[in-house]
Amino acid sequence: MDYIRVTSEDELATALRRDGAVLLAGGTDLMVKMRGWAIRPSLLVDISRVDSLRRVSTSSDGAVIGSAARVADLLANSTLCVRYPLLAAVLRSLGSVQIRNRATLGGNLANASPAADSALALLAYDARVSLAGGAAERTLPLAEFLQGPRRTALQHGEYLRAIDLPAPRADWIPFFHKVGRRRALTIAIASVAGLLAFRDGDIVDARLAAGSVAPTPLRLHSVEQLVVGRHVDDALVATAAATATRAVAPIADVRATASYRREVAGELVARFLREAGGLAPASL
Amino acid sequence: MNIRFRLNGREVEIEAGADARLLDVLREDLHLTGTKEGCGEGECGACTVLLDGQPVNSCLLLAPQADGCDVVTIEGLAEGAHLHPIQEAFVEEGAVQCGFCTPGFILATYSLLRANPEPTDEEILTALEGNLCRCTGYSRILAAVRLAAARLLAQRPAAPQPVAAAETPEAE
Numbered sequence: 418m419d420y421i422r423v424t425s426e427d428e429l430a431t432a433l434r435r436d437g438a439v440l441l442a443g444g445t446d447l448m449v450k451m452r453g454w455a456i457r458p459s460l461l462v463d464i465s466r467v468d469s470l471r472r473v474s475t476s477s478d479g480a481v482i483g484s485a486a487r488v489a490d491l492l493a494n495s496t497l498c499v500r501y502p503l504l505a506a507v508l509r510s511l512g513s514v515q516i517r518n519r520a521t522l523g524g525n526l527a528n529a530s531p532a533a534d535s536a537l538a539l540l541a542y543d544a545r546v547s548l549a550g551g552a553a554e555r556t557l558p559l560a561e562f563l564q565g566p567r568r569t570a571l572q573h574g575e576y577l578r579a580i581d582l583p584a585p586r587a588d589w590i591p592f593f594h595k596v597g598r599r600r601a602l603t604i605a606i607a608s609v610a611g612l613l614a615f616r617d618g619d620i621v622d623a624r625l626a627a628g629s630v631a632p633t634p635l636r637l638h639s640v641e642q643l644v645v646g647r648h649v650d651d652a653l654v655a656t657a658a659a660t661a662t663r664a665v666a667p668i669a670d671v672r673a674t675a676s677y678r679r680e681v682a683g684e685l686v687a688r689f690l691r692e693a694g695g696l697a698p699a700s701l
Numbered sequence: 702m703n704i705r706f707r708l709n710g711r712e713v714e715i716e717a718g719a720d721a722r723l724l725d726v727l728r729e730d731l732h733l734t735g736t737k738e739g740c741g742e743g744e745c746g747a748c749t750v751l752l753d754g755q756p757v758n759s760c761l762l763l764a765p766q767a768d769g770c771d772v773v774t775i776e777g778l779a780e781g782a783h784l785h786p787i788q789e790a791f792v793e794e795g796a797v798q799c800g801f802c803t804p805g806f807i808l809a810t811y812s813l814l815r816a817n818p819e820p821t822d823e824e825i826l827t828a829l830e831g832n833l834c835r836c837t838g839y840s841r842i843l844a845a846v847r848l849a850a851a852r853l854l855a856q857r858p859a860a861p862q863p864v865a866a867a868e869t870p871e872a873e
């Protein structure tokens with residue numbers, strides 16, 4: 418295996434055209450896979466020192482996050498974290514200090530795990546991704562980029578350049594909860610992230626996303642449609658939870674059964690609505 | 702590949718394969734065996750080193766990725782025969798049993814206390830969540846970090862008193 422460290426996107430695009438070239442960012446997914454012999458690249462192209470890919474900019478129009486920006490650097494960016502608290506909440510729960518110091522946002526998305534935590538917040542914010550290195554740079558909604566477990570829209574020679582976030586609403590209430598065996602270093606059994614905005618007691622905007630309950634992290638559009646225009650009461654919470662359990666398509670694996678994952682997804686949606694709508698927590 | 706980096710304050714230059722992990726280079730080529738391999742997958746933190754001052758898992762890092770960087774291992778903390786105050790605190794509080802996880806815990810603690818000299822227990826637990834210990838049950842480790850924080854704080858030169866404070870009459 419060969420290794421090269423590129424310092425510009427031009428060098429990167431050239432290197433990626435070589436056969437068997439695999440892009441290396443923080444390595445926190447790739448190194449584990451290489452150790453398990455799940456992949457054997459012939460060339461690793463290290464992008465961790467390409468400055469243009471690590472840049473983060475925020476403005477009144479939104480934010481642009483370079484794909485090789487590290488999770489720890491994003492959490493240290495207070496402007497970003499104040500404007501996008503749901504993204505901050507999700508990133509704080511990713512891995513451990515050691516992992517956050519290396520892991521990148523682009524790696525989390527390109528790795529295309531059904532459990533990728535950052536994807537939940539980014540889906541809720543309607544993020545778009547820009548892809549470069551192909552015939553022409555293109556941008557697409559994150560939901561179209563994530564195609565299945567370990568499958569993305571990236572074509573041979575393409576790389577993820579940046580993640581674009583539209584301007585946030587100031588009145589969004591964020592929610593994130595990940596259920597796993599322990600708090601840190603855990604791959605979620607199921608997780609839900611969301612944003613709700615209210616006017617005069619009615620929900621006027623709802624974004625809900627769930628992880629580890631389908632081939633990709635996914636938006637719960639049917640739940641969103643159900644709750645918009647309504648005020649939160651016990652009946653709405655119950656219907657929304659039931660709708661969520663039907664919107665997901667989990668698998669059973671060593672971490673949990675499919676039916677348990679459905680229940681957890683429904684319960685997390687219920688908790689979010691209760692909390693944001695000011696209802697007392699359900700008694701267990 | 703030819704790789705150069707600063708290791709515990711000294712420049713080192715070595716030849717390593719492109720697929721060598723920093724962990725292997727430290728242990729096998731540079732004979733610094735304080736850095737341990739536990740799980741090899743970033744879960745346990747026994748291989749923690751400081752890369753440009755930040756804790757990372759050296760099992761998930763290729764040696765070429767450390768090229769040009771500053772690396773500190775557990776061997777870099779003591780000054781000659783004098784243990785670092787964090788190491789002393791771990792010894793005194795009995796936070797070490799088999800010792801395999803200890804270098805990782807101490808480096809994670811070192812990085813925490815440099816950034817945050819007076820952490821809350823919650824902050825300590827968050828800083829150490831990437832390190833696993835199978836012997837102590839963690840309460841001795843938490844006690845050691847609290848003790849180390851108190852000692853390091855006491856050693857720090859007192860912050861210069863703001864001039865205004867000196868003029869304020871004692872309001873008791």
Ligand SMILES: Cc1cc2nc3c(=O)[nH]c(=O)nc-3n(C[C@H](O)[C@H](O)[C@H](O)COP(=O)(O)OP(=O)(O)OC[C@H]3O[C@@H](n4cnc5c(N)ncnc54)[C@H](O)[C@@H]3O)c2cc1C
Nearest residue numbers: 442443444445446447512520521523524525527534577743
């Ligand atoms: C102990 C441990 C705990 C973890 N905990 C969590 C967790 O709680 N939540 C979670 O979501 N993840 C977790 N992860 C997974 C991992 O840390 C994240 O997915 C991380 O964000 C991956 O980023 P990276 O830069 O390390 O990716 P890398 O390992 O460098 O790359 C991952 C994949 O993406 C590709 N890639 C990277 N960047 C680009 C790009 N710009 N363009 C195109 N392709 C690219 C690589 O070729 C590779 O296939 C954990 C991993 C470990 C080892």
